[in-house]
Amino acid sequence: MSTDYDVGKGDKIHAGKPVTVDRYTPGARVNHWITATSLVLLALSGLALFHPALFFLTELFGGGPLTRVIHPWIGVLLFFSFFGLFLRFWKANLWKREDGTWLARIRDVLTGHDERLPEVGKYNAGQKFVFWAMSVLIIVLITTGIVIWDQYFFEFTTIGQKRWAVLVHSIAAIVIISVWIIHVYAAIWVRGTIRAMTRGSVSGGWAWRHHRKWLRELVAKSSKGKSGRTPAE
């Protein structure tokens, strides 16, 4: 019954010592890793065609022509795969009042003073930034990517439009790679995060430290669930 915007279907507390909290369902994790793999392959194949010093990366894809063929198809895969993530996560990434406070105290975030930060839901403002940046950039990349996908879409745009598209595509790619670096670094830096996407759960302490509002919502939900159970259940 919970109307909490950010509590996912599979989010669940397992009491014990230590407490564990389910954060991502197997479906969400598979979806995430398909997206992640596509993004890495796209970055490698895209960079190969972006800077001559990186052209050797085409060897990973079976040479230059195959890189040219495969890159846009991986892009299509990424688009649909990310769309799956978008449907799963968009609600929990809506901007909330505490996100502004969190951002204003970015210095405490970076120095690891989590105790000085407001309690946040399933995602903090940094994670929401990554989510929305990825969403917007992927739309920009797929749109400009189709414009420069000459094999199938050459006749639909002018050369002038293609020139803009290739420039915007490169800039968007650079930005998304940088956002990806932030995403991966944050997952490494904040210990106990990666298991959320591998095993699907985090420790209670992790949830308490970084997403206390979410944890409280889950606790409230599970106690409500118990007391408010109908006989039919």
Add this chain to the structure above:
Amino acid sequence: MFQPVPNPSTRPEPPKFGDQDLIRRSASTVTPPAQRQTEVAKLIDVSKCIGCKACQSACIEWNDTHPEIGINTGVYDNPHDLTPDMFTLMRFSEWENPETNNLEWLIRKDGCMHCEDPGCLKACPAPGAIVQYSNGIVDFVHENCIGCGYCIKGCPFNIPRISKVDHTAYKCTLCSDRLAVGQGPACAKACPTQAIVFGTKEEMKQHAEGRITDLKSRGFANAGLYDPPGVGGTHVMYVLHHADKPEIYADLPNNPRISPIVEAWKGVTKYAGLAVIGIAAATGFMHYLVSGPNRVSEADEEAAEKLTGEERRP
């Protein structure tokens, strides 16, 4: 009359230019040869062209291409555009001269201009797929081409075409294979009126001078040479009777240059882009060194246990 390139001897000779003469190579750096070969050029005198398309036929013949049989849509252009199998094309324009009220039939032989500063080569991401020889020829090397179409975006003249058969880019080679053995381009050889002549760039400029003087004496006050400086000059030049408005010749660009968008893409974006990515990674690394990992403490775990325990108590 310009003396045509004589037939070469039938004895085998070493090629007149090759890889040692490269002054530019796509996506690579080359050491330019100490001595540059004499620059060559093809001069197309539009005022002498009769539109016979012998140049197109000679081009098809020499390059052994097989353009599709087209359809007539009421214009003389055939095929209707350059294709991967048609490296040169007569473009016919009917132009009403507002000064004389005369209808002028302008016929321009379109094709690669062999720019001194080639936009295709600048845009190309595949090492060695586009090369420029010191004599001025810009050539596509098909075994290195990956078919991405960046050359199309780089070209200020809309010349390269990607083949649907082998997915590589095609355009006029200035008959680099014929030139290498001392012959002239096939189109120049076939032209019955010497509207197309071939020689060194200097000879061509001089020859054009004479033609322009002649045209001016016949009332074409704006006759001139089309050797656009925006691309560093070209190794295919036109004599135009109305050089002040090249666009009337089937949209020949007035002041062609590599698009600033392409310059930005292949210039600042390329370097700044990698720098931004590098800085992002370095910042992460530095941050980790300075502040260390953000670990969950024992107290956090206990607080969570307390919270879940408390709330669960009925």
